[in-house]
Structures are given as C-alpha cells and as structure tokens.
Amino acid sequence: MYLSFSSYFCNRIRNHSHKWVQMKTKSENIMEQKKNKKLFHRHFETPGRPLYWILFAYLVVGWFYPVIGLVALICIIGPVLTSIWRGRFWCGHVCPRGSMYDRLLSRYSPHKPIPQFVRSSGFRLFMVLFIFTMFGIQLSFAKSWSDVGRVFWTIILTTTIVGIILSFIYAPRTWCSFCPMGTISRWVAPKKLPLPKAFTNIHVSSACHMKCKSCARVCPMQLTPYDSRGEAVGYLHPDCIKCGKCTMACPSKIMELRK
Numbered sequence: 001m002y003l004s005f006s007s008y009f010c011n012r013i014r015n016h017s018h019k020w021v022q023m024k025t026k027s028e029n030i031m032e033q034k035k036n037k038k039l040f041h042r043h044f045e046t047p048g049r050p051l052y053w054i055l056f057a058y059l060v061v062g063w064f065y066p067v068i069g070l071v072a073l074i075c076i077i078g079p080v081l082t083s084i085w086r087g088r089f090w091c092g093h094v095c096p097r098g099s100m101y102d103r104l105l106s107r108y109s110p111h112k113p114i115p116q117f118v119r120s121s122g123f124r125l126f127m128v129l130f131i132f133t134m135f136g137i138q139l140s141f142a143k144s145w146s147d148v149g150r151v152f153w154t155i156i157l158t159t160t161i162v163g164i165i166l167s168f169i170y171a172p173r174t175w176c177s178f179c180p181m182g183t184i185s186r187w188v189a190p191k192k193l194p195l196p197k198a199f200t201n202i203h204v205s206s207a208c209h210m211k212c213k214s215c216a217r218v219c220p221m222q223l224t225p226y227d228s229r230g231e232a233v234g235y236l237h238p239d240c241i242k243c244g245k246c247t248m249a250c251p252s253k254i255m256e257l258r259k
Helices: 002-038 052-064 066-086 089-093 096-103 121-139 145-169 180-188 214-218 245-249
Strands: 201-204 255-258
Touching: 052 066, 052 096, 052 145, 066 089, 066 145, 066 180, 089 180, 096 145, 121 145, 121 180, 214 245, 245 255
Parallel strands: none
Antiparallel strands: 201 255
C-alpha cells in the first residue's frame, strides 16, 4: 500500500512537471514568434553607387533657383516609361529618394510591417488622384517657369518629408508602397507572358523550401519572392523593384535576377 501511495504521488509530480515544461515551452515559443515577427524585416546593404545626393542637391539648389524644380519631370516621367519594358526597375536602381531610403534611413528604421491598407488599390488610386489634383491646383496659379518649378519642388519636398516620417514609424520604403508614380508604374508594368526582352525578374529554384525566408526579410518592399519557387516565368509581382537584395541574401544561392 505504501508503494502504491508513493507511486501515485510520483506520477502526479511527474505529470505536473511535464505539463509545466510544456507550458513553459509553449510560452517561450509564443514569445519567440512575437519577437521574430517584430524583427522580421532588417537592413541589408545596397549594392551600387548612392544616388541620394541628387535629391539633396535638388532640394538645396531648388530653394534658391526655383526653375530647377522642373528637373523633377525626369523622376515623374522616367519611372512610368521604363516600367513598360522593365517593371519598377527605376524605383530600385535610379530613384534618388529610393536610394536615400535604402542606404540611409534603412539603418535607423524600426523595419515594422508596412500597413496593408496603404497597399490597397483604393488607397493607391486615392493618392494618385490627390497628388495630381493638388499639383494641378498649384499650377493654375503659376505665372512663370520659376513658379512652375516651385510647384514641382514643393511637391518633392513635401512627399520626401512624409516618406522620412513613415520610414521612422514603419519601414524605409513605406512611401514607395503607395507612391503615385510607383503606382502608375505598377499599372503599366508587364504582368504576363510574353515579357519584353529587357524585362528582368527574380527566378527561384524549386529547391527552395521556404524555411529561412531570408529573401522576404531583406526585401525593401516587404514582398515574398519565395512564393514563385519553381515557376518558369519567375516572380512577377508588380511592386518588385528588381533590387536583387533577395538573391544576395539567399543562403542557398538558389535565386537569381535575370531575363
């Protein structure tokens, strides 16, 4: 009877200990998941030459010589034209403001998830209409080329300030997720076969098992290139800026940026 009594208590203690360990492990897993979710996205060095100095020079010189503001037409027309055969390539390789986000602000940004509503079609359409409406209203009061240049300069300055603020609240390229020119570029970018000869995109090998998700961790636009694993056409997401960071961060080197 004594042995039976002792065995009973030993089993109870063992069961409680096992449950306690399970609860502790579950709690630790939940905390780890929350931590990983919070710190999922991270800074990754950008290859190539920095172009953000062009933006700074534009804003400084444009303050003293407003007609310089007309140079902004290059960054308004350029991304849309190039997107016809290259997608949002301009955003990832030529845009001075994008260079500022990737090379400077990315080092200090919290890299939080970009809010889904700013990626929605409705919000992006609203931003296109809003920016161009405000632009048109301001132009209606312009009486000289200097006045027109000042309008361009003001729009660039205002949106740059908004982009910087969002970078410190969410992620470096939060503005790029609903940038009016980026949205228009998205609309005209190739989305199906046949693709233009100059079009480049991410190709992910079928050997990818989506375990590390390193490509998504370093993507400035917070996309998931691994979703296209094994697809012959590659990753055709219209918001991909062709920066190639995912291919460099892939530990297995089974991703590449090619035509």
